[in-house]
Amino acid sequence: MKLTIVEYPDKRLKEKSKEVEKFDKELHVLLDAMYKTMIESNGIGLAAIQVGHAKQILLLSIPDEEDQQSIDTLIEMINPVIIQTSGETTYQEGCLSVPGFYEDINRYECITVNYQDRDGNTKIVEADGLLSIALQHEIDHLKGILFIDKLSYSRRKKFEKEYKRVQKEKKLSKI
Ligand code: Y12
Ligand code: CO
Secondary structure, three states: OOOOOOOOOOHHHHOOOEOOOOOOHHHHHHHHHHHHHHHHOOOOEEEHHHHOOOEOEEEEEOOOOOOOOOHHHEEEEEEEEEEEEEOOEEEEEOOOOOOOOOEEEEEOOEEEEEEEOOOOOEEEEEEOHHHHHHHHHHHHHHOOOOHHHHOOHHHHHHHHHHHHHHHHHHHHHHO
């Protein structure tokens, strides 16, 4: 089932997600529905809070060399924790919960993440490039942080003005 994506300024996006304790059928059903939702929405990353579940769950599917996403490129992470960081990088980020907006955001260049898979097995991944950036973006969602929260005061003001204008236009076009 495709789920509804929660969009900014919905307050649920500010919630801190809770640790997952049960690795059961209910978790697997949510993971499968999140995958369908992410792919059908043309996303490469999705956190559970973006579909209204305040649980420490994220999905990533970084396109391969042929720019294709498939079940082979899917990464599911439960209870992820960044345990090591190095370097700095900037990337123009987007988010399914902030549709139509892209901003340059500073992140760590490389990170090491400890997490659990859908069966509760503990794993460690070292990430760089787009995987590292997208992972930091999604782990921020689990803490109630959006990429727009990282903008300077003046960029944020500009964003809020533009976002309100676009929301208003969207509402009017539905009438
Ligand atoms: C950098 C940092 C984080 C990520 C992963 C999370 N972001 C996404 O997956 C964003 C997806 C996205 C998809 C959109 O839809 C289409 O392009 C059709 C989109 O477009 C609109 O909202 C109009 C915006 C964001 C990735 C990279
Ligand atoms: Co996002």
